[in-house]
Amino acid sequence: MTMREAVNDFVLGDVAVPKGSAILVLWLFGNRDPEFFPDPDRFVLERENRMRQYTFAGGAYACAGRNIVQMLGEVVLSELSKAAVSIDRNGPAVWGEGSMIHELDALPLRFTRAVVDAGVLAAGRESS
Numbered sequence: 001m002t003m004r005e006a007v008n009d010f011v012l013g014d015v016a017v018p019k020g021s022a023i024l025v026l027w028l029f030g031n032r033d034p035e036f037f038p039d040p041d042r043f044v045l046e047r048e049n050r051m052r053q054y055t056f057a058g059g060a061y062a063c064a065g066r067n068i069v070q071m072l073g074e075v076v077l078s079e080l081s082k083a084a085v086s087i088d089r090n091g092p093a094v095w096g097e098g099s100m101i102h103e104l105d106a107l108p109l110r111f112t113r114a115v116v117d118a119g120v121l122a123a124g125r126e127s128s
Contacts, residue, residue, distance in 0.1 A: 084114045 002025040009019050017023070032040045036049060080087060091108035 080111070086112045086114070088112075 004023045004025065006017050006019050006021045006023055010017050031037050034040055037047065079085065088110045089108065090110040091106075093104060094106040096103045096105045
């Protein structure tokens with residue numbers, strides 16, 4: 001979602017929006033208009049007008065920090081995917097209530113790495 005404020009009076013469809021009104025843009029629905037995106041429930045990367053979609057935070061107003069977050073995510077996932085790293089749930093997943101998107105409030109995890117001794121994994125030993 002993005003919150004904006006009307007800088008002028010305007011009419012959108014049949015709705016008059018006075019200057020100063022709070023406007024909430026729900027990006028969640030940005031790709032749902034079947035006039036622009038036929039069959040909006042299908043995942044189609046090759047859509048003819050794909051430059052107009054925001055599915056992957058694309059378009060003219062994409063988040064400037066997304067490339068940094070993507071790079072950090074790749075580094076973290078690379079390290080976590082190494083054979084010596086174990087990831088276990090350390091409690092129940094807690095899902096957000098009242099949210100318009102299905103999101104986690106908490107996902108307790110425990111990360112352990114087996115101790116490497118002279119190039120051989122030592123069974124049953126962990127380090128934090």
